[in-house]
Amino acid sequence: MTSYHLPSNRQASQKKDSTGIFCDIQNVPSITKFASLVLQFAKSEGTVSCKNIYYNSQRQDQVASKNKLKELGFRCVDVPDSSKNSADKRLKDDCYEAVAFNPSLKKIILFSGDRDFAVLISILKAMDKKVIVFAQRGSESPRLIKLVGNHNFHFIDQVPQLVGDKSQCQSTVMEPKIDFNEAVGYLIETVKNARSEGKPTHYSYIAKLMLKQFPKYQGVSSISTSDGSKFNKFGQLVDAAVESGRITRQNQELLLIE
DSSP, X not given: OOOOBXXXXXXXXXXXXXXXXXXXXXXXXXXXXXHXXXXXXXXHHSEEEEEEEEEOTTOHHHHHHHHHHHHTTOXXXXXXXXXXXXXXXXXXXXXHHHHHHOTTEEEEEEEOOOGGGXXXXXXXXXXXXXXXXXXXXXXXXXXXXXXXXXXXEEEGGGHHHHHHHHHXXXXXXXXXXXXXXXXXXXXXXXXXXXXXXXXXXXXXXHHHHHHHHOGGGGGOSEEEOTTSOEEOBHHHHHHHHHHTTSEEEETTEEEEOO
């Protein structure tokens, strides 16, 4: 079996500031489409200490989105209460708590254009936190835009452009390692994309496609597992993913678990 070593980046650097993601999936459903790029954008702002998605398990469309986001390592918080603003309230409470108990949390990326978050944003700014807002087109609140400023407000479909701009300006700023769940999320997403395009899913093609589709993966020198062990070969990642039941293979072809 051919071994594919993970790419390395000796110029990688770690950032001291911590970043938190808080997303109301009902307000910004398109985050599912751009989830991998959202993570890349967040990591360019600092080490991501929390990435919370709030959804309603009584809504099948939100459950489907939750399943995909969970594969990428998001913490998916179920708020099955159908009353108005219940998910918003839980999001705000969690954000306040995260900031209160994590002094290094300097930046909050909020995915919601709802004006109800104006008070939260105002309090965060008063605490000298940087707030970046992403909204779905047509649901943005002028009040939120005014609070964070045009330079910190974006539409969710602008993420690819933002990540591209940061890659050009900060190409040497990449974390040297990622955790196993994140790496498997990249692997699964790559296989899905290859299958949807009618492309092969053998080792060599998927290994190269992952590098192309996930710029953050390009700077990785090792992948760490929950038990503290590490590996630095693509084949080892595949072996571990198969063993965990997240993906399967037939000869050299990688297959999704249906």
